[in-house]
Amino acid sequence: MINARLARVVRVLQENPDIQELVVDMDGGGECAAVCYPPLTGSVQPGEEVIVNTTAVDLKLGSGGRHFVIWALPRTRQSGRMRGHIMKMRYSPMQACTGSFEEDPANRAAIDAFTGLAGMPVIICELHSMVAPAVCGFAGKVAYIMTDGAALPIAMSRTVRQLKASGFVDATITAGHAFGGDLEAVNVHSALVAAKAVAQCDAAVVAMGPGIVGTGTRYGFSGIEQGWIADAANRMGGRPIIVPRLSRLDPRPRHQVVSHHTLTVLRDVCCTPVTCVMASDMEPEFAKGARTRLADAASRGGHCLAYAPGREGLERAVAEQLELSTMGRGPGEEPEFFLTCVAAGDYARTMVMSEKE
Numbered sequence: 017m018i019n020a021r022l023a024r025v026v027r028v029l030q031e032n033p034d035i036q037e038l039v040v041d042m043d044g045g046g047e048c049a050a051v052c053y054p055p056l057t058g059s060v061q062p063g064e065e066v067i068v069n070t071t072a073v074d075l076k077l078g079s080g081g082r083h084f085v086i087w088a089l090p091r092t093r094q095s096g097r098m099r100g101h102i103m104k105m106r107y108s109p110m111q112a113c114t115g116s117f118e119e120d121p122a123n124r125a126a127i128d129a130f131t132g133l134a135g136m137p138v139i140i141c142e143l144h145s146m147v148a149p150a151v152c153g154f155a156g157k158v159a160y161i162m163t164d165g166a167a168l169p170i171a172m173s174r175t176v177r178q179l180k181a182s183g184f185v186d187a188t189i190t191a192g193h194a195f196g197g198d199l200e201a202v203n204v205h206s207a208l209v210a211a212k213a214v215a216q217c218d219a220a221v222v223a224m225g226p227g228i229v230g231t232g233t234r235y236g237f238s239g240i241e242q243g244w245i246a247d248a249a250n251r252m253g254g255r256p257i258i259v260p261r262l263s264r265l266d267p268r269p270r271h272q273v274v275s276h277h278t279l280t281v282l283r284d285v286c287c288t289p290v291t292c293v294m295a296s297d298m299e300p301e302f303a304k305g306a307r308t309r310l311a312d313a314a315s316r317g318g319h320c321l322a323y324a325p326g327r328e329g330l331e332r333a334v335a336e337q338l339e340l341s342t343m344g345r346g347p348g349e350e351p352e353f354f355l356t357c358v359a360a361g362d363y364a365r366t367m368v369m370s371e372k373e
Contacts, residue, residue: 034171132253137364153361165224243285326355
């Protein structure tokens with residue numbers, strides 16, 4: 017079930033062709049934040065009445081905790097640009113015809129010529145907040161592949177807009193039911209083909225969009241996708257790099273030092289060997305505890321634990337004024353989290369430079 021209510025648009029706070037951030041009045045019940053995706057519903061203007069999905073706010077959720085415009089009144093029809101025939105969010109009221117790079121004749125020759133990733137590093141993150149520091153650590157021609165494990169519209173990500181504007185990301189690819197990237201892909205395997213053969217990038221960063229689903233149980237979290245994405249990269253001839261989720265301030269014990277999510281992925285989910293990267297310039301005592309936990313999980317799965325510096329790339333991200341925040345905390349509060357994300361990118365960059373030399 018969804019909850020929905022009538023609202024009136026009060027102000028448009030920010031907008032671009034793909035997203036509008038709004039303030040709406042809830043039928044006389046007070047002002048609150050809302051989001052409109054013009055490619056789905058058309059744009060809205062102050063004074064217009066809209067129907068909004070209020071479910072996440074009614075549940076007091078942090079992830080997805082805003083109202084979302086479903087329809088604008090008194091509009092009686094909406095016509096959009098059709099691209100190809102591939103639908104995303106299929107068989108739902110919001111299914112959209114996005115097309116896909118696979119069905120574009122212009123890409124057919126590159127797809128047919130693809131024989132493998134040829135050692136391309138694939139940096140696999142659990143959280144969207146890992147993307148910016150990982151990309152800054154790589155500092156080369158990189159594609160961001162957004163999975164459908166959390167937010168589906170890539171327009172929801174201010175981080176991606178910043179990375180594109182700053183030149184840190186060369187191509188965005190939305191896989192599965194995620195949509196709105198430079199290239200649309202039917203699945204992650206195909207998105208990796210797009211990154212290598214069509215976008216011709218040296219590396220790919222794979223992560224879900226903003227938000228994550230977690231239940232506090234061993235397997236009940238959407239970040240478990242790290243495991244099967246790593247297997248896909250291996251099977252396709254790439255070199256998967258797992259970014260571990262580290263924290264010193266998370267109030268939940270299961271996420272402290274090394275998240276149980278990372279340990280589950282390494283111990284129980286990855287079927288092929290991966291490289292898990294830690295920052296070599298973390299605070300020594302924290303690093304010792306994290307290394308002990310990761311080394312145990314890595315040894316059980318036959319994985320490799322590697323090290324790379326993170327501080328230089330993190331300084332680069334801060335200098336570019338990129339949005340750096342995880343669970344509401346920044347690099348000053350969670351230095352190890354961000355240093356390790358950057359280190360994964362730096363490690364991938366070293367791999368690429370070694371191959372080119």
